[in-house]
Each structure stands twice: as structure tokens, then as C-alpha cells.
Amino acid sequence: MIDNENTTILITGGAGFIGSNLCEYFIGKNYKVVCLDNFATGHRHNLSAFIDHKNFTLIEGDIRNLEDCKKAVDGASYVLHQSALGSVPRSINDPITSNDVNVSGFLNMLVAARDAKVKRFVYAASSSTYGDSKGLPKVEDVIGKPLSPYAITKYVNELYANIFSSSYGLETIGLRYFNVFGRKQDPNGAYAAVIPKFVMQLMNNESPVINGDGNFSRDFTYIDNVIQMNERAMTTQNPEAVNTVYNTAYGDRNTLNDLVGYLKEYLSDYDAKIANIEVVYGPNRAGDIPHSLASIDKAKELLGYDPQFSIKEGLKEAVGWYWENLKN
Template sequence: MKILITGGAGFIGSNLSEYFLAKGYKVVCFDNFSTGHRHNISDFLNNKNYTLIEGDIRNLESCRKAVDGVDYVLHQAALGSVPRSINDPITTNDVNVSGFLNMLVASREGNIKRFVYAASSSTYGDSEALPKVEENIGKPLSPYAITKYVNELYAEIFSKTYGLETIGLRYFNVFGRRQDPTGAYAAVIPKFVMQLMKYESPIINGDGNYSRDFTYIDNVIQMNELALTTKDIDGVNTVYNTAYGDRTTLNELVNILKVNLSKFDPKIKDVEIIHGPSRTGDIPHSLASIEKAKRLLGYKPQFSIEDGLKEAVNWYYNNLK
């Protein structure tokens, strides 16, 4: 099979590319390198089953070119980050909504068999219920959250109106190898790791008691493969939480990181943690129910937060120094 991975040079996209190439799939990477990196895909460029198309999902003709001859789409391309969306809602909307719609249109025209896309746990918004169950959401708390919810609405319409099979995967705080620790909107885990390795004090927003369902990349890869390959008609044209199903506070997270990093450098355990103001648009607590994914897709996450952080810290320490 031939798979198009949009955002294929990004953190999740490049991991998906590596996995499916290893399984013998043909992979097309479609990326404009606004947040992805060429070094993430350098090992794939000489693989005869790998094709790189440099382009932007905001351009419909580029999307049509990317889906040509493709069987399945794994749509990962997006502008992430709640703070970025608050600072620049227009660009976030252009990429995440208009670009998403372009990909749906191109996929429908190209007779794509299934369109699997990265949704977001931010869709749960101000809902305080825990754990988060797919059918019960609140009101969005940021422009980014609005765009990801609109993605789900568009996907549902394209399924009902045009018969395009779609599956949305609501990612919960994904982490792991190749995640970028730099930039204003870097994810918290690689950013903290890089700071700790430099003996710099990580800044936790708020008192550190906000909690997240941190999800290791290999669990996310498993969910993408299950969504791509399921033959159960009840399992398509819906959305799934993509998580481990446990939550960790930011204070607990930093302590786990310090313990793991101290095995490489004992001085890291003495680095002080600083607490700053809470961040606008942040959800206080996030915990996924993964029962739906277990029931309909056969999902069995292999990596807990502790297991995933051991793997990730080893990779970060050897690659971020």
C-alpha cells in the first residue's frame, strides 16, 4: 500500500514514516518544513519506497499532487500549540482548517480509501469530567482547540456526504524521539530535558498540579496503524482518544525526568524547579478513557509514562547534547 503522510518531516510524521517504511509500505511525505525538519527524514531519502513532496496544505493543487496514486492518508500536518494560536489565530486557522479542508477535498477527488487524521485532546475544552470520553466534550478554550474541533466536524460531513472513510485520533500530549526541544512553542518534555541537561531551571506554569495523559510515540504509532487497517465498519467514521489512560502532574513529570537524567549526570538531580504564572487556554486536567479504542480497534498501549520516559530520555540524552 502507498501512504501519504502530511507533516511527514515532523515529530509524529517522521516516526510514522520510519515505522511504515520498515513494514514495506510505500510512503509519500508532504511537508513545507515550517515546523518539521529535514534531519528527521534524512535517513529515508535514499529508500526507494520513500518520496518527498515539498509543499503546503494551504495550496489545493499541491494537495492534489500529493494524493495522486495514494491509497491512504495519515494527516499529521498542523500548526500546534495553544499559545501560538492565541498569538496568531489567523495563521493557525489557515493551516488547521483551510489546509485540512484542502486535504479532504483532494482525498475525495483522489478516491483515497481512508483518511486518518490527527485530532486533539484540546477539543474537550472546559469539560471537567474525567476521564475524557469521546462523546462528551466541552467548549474550546483556545483558537487551536476550535480548529481541531472543526476538523472533526468536516471529517464527519465528508464521511456522511461523500462516503470518504475518516478516523480522527485525539492525541493526548505525545512525546518521544525526534520531538523538537527548541523554539517558543516547544513541547514541555523535550524542553525540560534540554534545560535540565544544561543545569537550567525548568519553569512550570502554575503550581505544577495540572495533570496530563502523557503518551509515548509508540502508542500513537500503534493507534495510527490500527486506524489504517481496521476492517470493522463500526470502527470507522468516528474519533478515538489516543493516549495511555493515566495522568501525571507536571511536578511528578519533572521528578521522573530528573531521576532518569541523573543516571547519566548526577548533578541534574540538584537543579531547582521554578514555578511561573498559569498559561491562558490551558486545560487543568487531562485523562483519556481508551475503552472505545480497545473495544473497536483492539488497542493495547505498550508504554506507560514511566516506560516511555526511560526510552525518550535515553534518546534525548544521546541526541540533544
């Protein structure tokens, strides 16, 4: 068993969407939490609820700087590595920066974690690793060729983690996130994720723009399911459960048309006009896979993963948060 009060967790990218939710959760569990972030995509307001908490430490730094990584990991028992430059389109527009952050930065963190003798390194992997594989649902040991620079970087993370496990004995677990959504996810910017972007457009009585005909499908995964997976991965005592990767998802899929329909339904409880907003359809997006659905059998078997939030339950929670916090 872990002694929470005397255990330090380093959460890289802790000011981001997933990272800040992890920070808040583990502070609530009486862990000491260190956040490393350079605020390139994270936000200080994501830390406001716990910035002054006695168990929270913020280190402003960049994973591309090895010394920053070493400083952040000093004294940590566990690393939850969330830092990355996400977004397929961003990586297509600027592959060099995506590689610098997602590969070189990742390697820096592995080296720092190895040298600090952390107990376990849990990292954000990606469903983009499945690339052009056609089979559904996606199972962890069957992948295709990557379809974007971003996907390449996330696959390289898995390869490096595997080498650090076999060569240096560093325990690693990769979590292949599938379209995570929920509170604190940024709706602004050119590379905003689809759910917060659609929510903001609908709240502003604007038509959401769907890339393609809306029949592409995704395994949309609520943030609380992802928090559970990180906790299970960090705390598992099952020796067969480490040094591998897991799908982190709900295990169901919905089309983008389904998604907009749910959002309009739930948001119309706050503003009845939203129910009648029309959808606009645009061209398909480069690098997008048509369909994504995860098998979560491996996580259930080895980690005891038990996701509590379906897309509908998660969207109801998320819509309420966005309406309360971001409605003008």
C-alpha cells in the same frame, strides 16, 4: 489484508515529530510512503534515516495549496494527516495562521483525498477539543466549549471529517492525541512541547520552568503508542470502527511535578548533578486546561488498541534518545 508492498500511504507533516516517526515505521513495514511537508515546523534531519530509501518520496508543498495536496495524494490508498500548526499559545498569538493551516489546509486535504478516491483518511485530532468539560476521564462523545483558537480548529476538523464521511463516503478516523512525546520531538523554539523543553533545560543544568504550581495533570502518551493507533486506524476491517474519533493516549495521568521528578531521576543516570536541580514556578498559561485524562475503552474495543508504553517506560526511552542525539 493490506498488500503492503503495493500500497502507498501519504503522510502529511511527515518531517515533523509524529509524522517522521510514522514515515520511518511504515517504510519499515514495506509500504510506499509519500511525505508532504513545507518545513514550517518540520525538519529535514527528521528524514535523514530514510530520505534515500527506495520506498520514500518527499514532496515539498503546503496543504494551504490545493494543487500541492492533489499532487501528494495521487496514487495513495491511505492518508495519515499530521500537518497542523500546533500549540495553544501560538494560536492565541496568531489565530489567523492557525486557522488557515488547520482548517483551510485540512479542508483542502479532504477534498484532494475525496477526489483521489483514497480508501481511508486518518487524521490528527486533539484532546484540546474537550475544552472546559469537567469530567474525567474524557470520553469521546462528551466535550465542552473550546478554550483556544487551536482547539476550535481541531474541533472543526472533526466536523468536516464527519460531513465528508456522510456526504461523500470518504472513510475518516480522527485520533485525539493526548500530550504525545518521544524521539524527534523538537526541544527548541517558543512553542516547544513541555517534555523536550524540560529535558534540554535539565541536560544543560538549568532549572525547568513550570507554568503554575505543577499540579496540573496530563495523560502523557509515548510516540510508539500513537504509531500503534495510527496503524490500527488505518488497517481496521471493522465497519463499526470508521467514521468516528478516538482518544489516543495511555489512559493514566501525571502532574507536571511528577513529570519533572521522573526526568530528573532518569537523567541523573547520565549526569548525577541533575538530581539536585531546583524547579522554578511561573504563572499559569492562558488557554490551559487544569487536568486531562483519556478513557481509551472505545479504542480498545473497536480497534484492539493496546498501548505498550507507560509514561515511565516512554520517558526512559525518550531521555536516552535526547541524551544520545542532542547532548552538547
